[in-house]
Each structure stands twice: as C-alpha cells, then as structure tokens.
Amino acid sequence: MAEPAIFFEEVNQRQGEFHRRAFMMGGVAGLGVLGLAGRLAYLQLLETARFEKLAVSNQFNFKLVPPPRGLILDRNGVVLASNRPNFRLLVARDKGVDPQATLHTLAEFVPLDDSRQARLLRDISNAPKRSPVQVMEDMSWEQFSAINLRIPELPGVTADMGEVRVYPHGGAFAHVIGYVAKVNKEDLAPVGPNADPILLNPGFRIGRQGVEKAFDLQLRGKPGAHKVEVDANGREVREDTQGDIPAVPGQEIQLTLDADIQNRAMEVFGDESGAAVVMDCRSGDILCMFSGPSFDANRFVRGLSGAEYRQLANYERKPLFNKALTATYPPGSTFKTMVALAALEAGYDPKTVHVCNKAWAWGGRVWHCDEHHGAQDLHTAIATSCDIYFYQCALFVGPDKIADMARRFGLGDLFDIGIPGQKKGLVPDTAYKKRVFKKDPKWHPGETPSFGIGQGYTHLNPLQLCVMAARLANGEKALHPRLVKSIGGKELPVGSAFGDLPVDKAHIQFVRDAMKAVTTIGTAKATADMGLGDIKMAGKTGTAQGFNYNGGRGVHGTAGPWHLRDHAWFVAYAPYDDPRYAISVLIEHGGFGGAAAAPRAREIMRTTLLKDPEIRARVEKPMPMPQIPDDPSDSDRIPEPPTVIAPGPTGGLA
C-alpha cells in the first residue's frame, strides 16, 4: 500500500479536528431542526386562524340558491305576476368534458339545431370553468326526465328545476308591471345590490320596466346558499344540508289596480292606441292604468329575438310606450273645465252669453268652432264644448289664472306612484313664455284663445287628466294617485292624505253640473246612462289637434290617414250623485272625443262601478212591490215592510 506514512500525532490531530467539526455539524443540524420546529410553531400555533379559514374556503363551496321572486297582486289579491317551475338544462366546462360532443348528445333529447349549438359552444367556452351555461329552458317533463336518466354518462350536464316569471294576464299589465329579463353586462355593478353574485346565476332575471324595475330589490329577495364539500377539482364530494342558508323570498307587492277593470280596458281598446286611467276619487287609488296596444310581457322573460323586438319598436302605435305616463298630448276641450273654474274664481258671470256663429273674428284672424252653437252661457258652452265661447272666456280670465287653476288640479305635476316614466307635460303661462322663449318672451293675447280650448303649448298625460277628474269629483281633497298599495304587507300612504283642494265648492258644483249636461245633452250625450239605473256618469270630451309623430298638420275627425287625425279625450266620474270613480281615456288619433273616447270610458266605468259592492247593491235593489193583501188566517200578524236599500247620499256636495 503506497499510502503516505501517517504519524500518530497526525492521526490524533485529524481525529480532534473531526470531533470538533462533527460536534459543530450536529449543532447545525440541531439548529436546523429547531428552526423547522419554530416555523411549525409559527404556522400552527400563531397563524392557525388564518389558515383554518383558507382550508375551509378550500373545502366548502356555496352554491347560490335563487330566491323566489315576490308576487305582484292586484287590489283583490288576484295574481298579476308569479313564478312557475322551469325545467332547465345546463352545461358547464370542466376537465374531461367535451362540450361539442355533449351538445351533440343533448340534441337527441331537445331541439338544438346546428347554429344554436355553435352559439352555445361559444358561450360555454367563454364562461368560466365549471360555471354552467343554460342550454335549454322550459323543457317538458318528458325531456327533463329523459335527460336526468342519462346524467351519469354526461359529465358537466345538469338538469334542474328553476323558476321563471309568469304574467298570467299577458298584455293587460305589461306597462305598469313591466317585465323581467336576462341580466346584461350593464346591469352588473362593482358595489351595491347589483354586485350580488346571484345576478350571474343562469336563469336569474332582473326587473326591466314598471313595477318589476322600480321595486326590483324588494321583489328579488335574498339568495340562499347550498353548502357542498368539494375536492381540489371542484367536484362535489358531499352535501352539507346543515350549512345551508335558506333563500329569503322576495316581498309581495300589492297594487291598487283591479284586474277585471284592467282587462276590460284592454278589451275595449282593441287595436286602438291610447291609454285609460281609472282612479278611486275618494282615496286616490289607481284602479286601472292601461296603455294600448300592449304586448305580452312573457315574451320578454325568455328574451325576444331581434326581429320580434324591432317589430314592436317600429310599430307606429308604439306598443312599448306606457302612454298613460310617458306620452303627453294637448288636453283639448277637457281643459275647458279648468278655464271655467278660473273664470268663476275671477268673478266671471256664468250667465254671460256669447253667440257662436261657427266663426269668430278677433285679433286680426278668424277663430273657428266645430258647429253653429248659437247663444251660449258658460253651462251650455261646456256641454256643447263651444270653442268660440271659451276663446272669449279665456280672454276674460287671462293665461296666468287659468294655468294656476290647472296646476291646483295636478296638471303639469309629477306624481310619486312608484314607477318610472312619467312625463311632466306643460301648463304654460306668461312666466313660462318669458323663461323659455328668449327671442319672443311676451305672451301675446292671440295665444290665450287657443290656451282656453286646451291647445297651444299645453300638453298633458292621461294620468294627470284622471287626477284632474278625480279632484273635480272629490271636490274637497287634492288627491294624489296611488299605484302601490303595499310592499311586503306594509301599507303605503293613501292619496287622499295630501291636503285640501283650494277651490270654491260652488264653482266645482257648477262645473260638475255642466259635465252632467255633457253626458246627457252635450257632446257625449249617449254616455251618461250606463244601464245601471239611476247611476249616471258625468264627463267632458276633448278633441285635440295632435302633434303627431311625423309632423305636419292634423286632420279633423276620423277623416284622412291615422297618424294625422285628432286625439280623442274623455274625462269623467261616476256616479254623478255620489262621485266615487274618475276616469280619463285617451284614444290617440281617435278623432272625436265624444265618439272614440267616451263610449270606451263608459264601458270601463261600468265595470268599475259593478266591482263596488255598494254600487251593486244600489243597482240590484229590489223593486218596491205593491203590498200583498193580508191572509185572513194570518190577520193578527203585522206585515213587515219590504226592505229597501236606501240610495246613497245624493247630491251631498250640491
């Protein structure tokens, strides 16, 4: 062995060095192990809470459970919007799922054509992993069960039962209630209620119009959660029903509307374009708010195709508009009630006579009337709706007093009825002219006559005219309309709580008498009698030269193309002797108010009256029969007088 000689000391030297170094290495190893123990202590003893939370968030997923949307009811509890079961088919992207093959297989069970498959495929690949995309909804029970049987062989596919909004009355309430529709990107907000992840749930719908939109949050409720244990791949391992958070159903909303009246309004409108509003003129409750033509809100819940939507949007009668609120029209002769009241307040003698020769020269031009009315006083001028009388009457009062009176009746006001879309319209006066017309700020005398017959700058919506009729009929209170009766069982304040109507009661009675004349001998003489015995309707017609959508001059009556015809108005209240209900009807381009609007108002009003049990009792009171001679065998009995239900307080306001 050719090793170098190793001396004993050297061996000892090497051994000594090794022992020191080995001791040191032991120390280093010991320190290392202690370091690990220290780190463990930090992680396991000090940071436990944080990591426990992370472990739990790993372990459990919460699947959102959509809350049932709150019902919308009419004043009598008739369901206007509810939810029905909806069998849905969902596909999610996941490991080992070939969406294309899956869709191909699903097409054997449900109708999925190639273009739809292609679109869904794109949706699925754009959606986050394991977030389901709705492939089909409203499957039949047969389709649903057939697919459920095959679920084990179809990874990524779920068939579940969701809920979808349904409007049993179709189009009748479409404008007031609105509809729900799929959630758009624009609906999502980073904070606030629309940041709720439930909005991303397939099948979730958000309120788009009307009550559904205005009270979306109350109707929506609070989503619950279904607790599931998942593995690292996100697959469900186990359900944990104890950890479930139940969904809080949306609140029920009761409207003041009456489904029967609303449906009757839709019937009588037919294809006509326009709006009808009925109010209880003691409380201010809106019993009917219809805008025609309407559309089936149920179509919007599923989603309209572009073509369907364009058809609705481009139709000249504008079915998507809520004309009761959103559209304003010149009030025409209905406005004469306001002119008369303003005149009476200004000390105008109602016996003043003007003679109508169908034409009247004033201010360097000739002013026309529909007919040759002859000598008229204020009463007959309202009944016949004589324009020439009111030109002169308005000139007597002046624009500012008329405007002031009109505003006391709610014209030009916005009312808080809960739903959006009201247009304020306009009641002009000299201040308005000054403010808006910078080049010609003066109110010219020649503008007053047309103001006096509800033309000119004046334009109002049907709700405002109904409020006007209701305040006239009530006579005491400056009523406010109320549309939402209660939310989640909590009653909202009624509209009669808003204060008094600062108008002389005698003047109001004068105008009401004249309105009675309108429906008996005047422009709407066939409409006072509704076939309900002594219950009569009083009203005022209006025929307004329209601004039409396409511009150009209008034509009178029903002659000429539809879009150039006059707008027909009718405002009324009934019963005449005990005013309970007020109505305004607008038939857009309907021609004469007395011909187009008044008969429809009469039909709607009749339905309204018959829904009132006290009115019904008045109508159906037993006939006073002649006394039957006493039976001799029963002579000692005192005959009971026949029960007669006393008629309501008549002329209480006279």
Add this chain to the structure above:
Amino acid sequence: MTVSALTRPGERDRLIVKFGEVDWVFGLTLFLIAGSGALMLFSIAGSSWDPWAAKHLARFGLCFAMMIMLAMVDLRVWFALAYPIYGLGLLLLLAVEAVGDVRLGAQRWLSVGGFSFQPSEVMKLGIVLALARYYHGASADRARLSWWLLVPAAMIGVPVLLVAHQPDLGTAMLIAMTGAAIVVLAGLSWRIIIAGITAALVAIPPFVMFVMHDYQRKRVLTFLDPENDPSGSGYHILQSMIALGSGGLLGKGYGLGSQSQLNFLPEKQTDFIFATLAEEFGFVGCVTVLAFYAAVIFMGLRTAYVSHSHFGRLAAAGVMATFTLYVLINGAMVMGLAPVVGVPMPMLSYGGTVMLTVMIGFGLVQSVRVHRYSEVTSGKGSLV
C-alpha cells in the same frame, strides 16, 4: 458479554457479536418514522392499506433487513469498494447522459432489464465513500489548505455537473452539499469555508437568472412570492402551508385532513406527506416526528464520533449529512421556506428509491458502528 471477551482476538468478528453491536435504538427510531409514514399513507388513501401504506411498510422491512446485512459487512470491504462504487456511479451517469430515459422532461432514469433506477442515487452513496476513502489517506495539512484539495473538488464537481445536466438540480445540490460537508468535516481551512460560502451567496442570483431552466427559475421566483400565482406554481406552497397552519396544535384528527383528503395538497403521499401529518396531527405530531429525526441524526453522528478509523468517521458523518439535508430541505419546502424541489422526507414519504438509498447509507453507518474499533488500513486483517 464482557469487555475482556471483546478484547480477545477474533471475538469481534463473530457474527453474533456484530449483531449485538448494531444500534438497535437507532433501528427502532427508523421504524417509528416509517411507521408514522405508513400511518399517514393509510389515512390519505381513505383508510386503506392500498395503494401505499402496505407497500411502504413492506419496503421498510426489506430495507431494514438489508441495512442489518450491510452492517455486518466489514468496514474494510466498504473501504475497498469505495472507489469502485464511485467509479460505477460516474459510469452510470455518463450512460444516462447517452441512453437514459426522458421522464417528465428530465433524463434521469436508466433501465436495465425492466428495472429502472436513477444513477444519481448511486452517486449519493458513492461520493460519501470516495471522499471518506480519499481523506482517510490525506494528512491534516492536505485536508486543511493545499493544492491537493483540487482532488476532492474534482471528485465532487464531476458528478454534480453530470447530474445538474440531466437536469436534476435538487439531487446535484444534495450531492454537492454532502461532498462539501465531508470536506469541511475533514478539516478544511476556515478561510476557504468562509470564502466558499460568500462565493455561493454571490453566485446564486446570476445562477438563478442565467443558468437555470425556465421551470426551475419559475419555482424559485414562485417561492419568493407564492401569492403571485396561487393557482399555478405557487399553489403547491400555498396549499401545503394551509394544510400545516390549519392543523393547529393537535390537528384535525386522523383521516380528517380536508387539505389532503380532498386533494388540495399536491404530491400528498410523497414530497408533501409531512404536511398531511401536520394537518391531521398538528404541532404535537410534527414535533414528535421531528424529534425522531433529530434522534436519528444524533445517533448517526455519535457513531461517526466513536469510530476509530478516519474512513469510518467521515463515511458515517457523510451519510448523516445527506440524511440531514433531506430532512431540512423537505421540511423547509413543506413549510414554505424553500422552493419546491423534488426532495422527499426520508422514511416518511412513499417512494422506494429514496428509502433504498437512505437505508443502504444507514447500513454503512451501522457497519461503521459495528466495526468502530477496526483499523482499516493497517494492522491485522487489513484488506488493502
């Protein structure tokens, strides 16, 4: 058996005497560690001996028997085979360079007749034996500071470069650090030690940026900022720390670790088994197992301490250095203190290769203990 009996010539060579000289407490501690491993493997398989726990115990049994047999092998045989084993390791590394299988993007495996193994494992033992053999014959001066140090430097450098080229940076560093530990234990001058540590620290950043493969660099960068990519590379570290941290003092209970049972923990049966243990048995369980490891290291170093031959000392200490590095690196990785490198927790993790390597090493350690009084190169019975 008395001391006087053992002083009789030839008495220590009797097999029964050798058998009694084996450190049985050491063996028992190893069994406790492997048993803990089997316990955890049983749990994460959903309370089943399949597929890991039973095999783990069976492997340990076989390896333990082998360790005892290797302990009986005379230290002079180990001494004689030191260079040949090292040489064989080098040859195999070269072979893997030429014809090795590519698995998971790295050329590490060599297949011989249906049996595949990683030659770098041979080198882990080979480097210990060869360096111990070299320093056995080197004077203290040569070991401290001389040009002769280039020889061990080359002995370490060549296999490290070959393994790093596969690329298996983890094993290369393990071999390098084991070699360095032996060089230091042999009495390297402090000046070189300090200079070396400084150079290594300075070299790390440019090494990470320019020499490493992309996936290696990503691992390092992820380690530095795990939150940066929690679902990608940072996922392993984060999930492991969640498992550890959520274990708390006493753990979630046996079989109830959500992180491991629901597969959030990656490589739960191998590299991250310690995290499984931590989750289900908490701080108490972890410290207990760490204490087992500390005991093994202590007993191994004591064996090195009492050896009469320089070869024996360095060989035993070298094996213990490798083992310690395994434990510390895996522990640090699981606890989020080191990048993810494929270093398992020896005896606890499932996996045959590492168990085999470590137990062969322990066979050498026990052989050093059994033959602690033998002179390797002189005196009666020398083979060399």
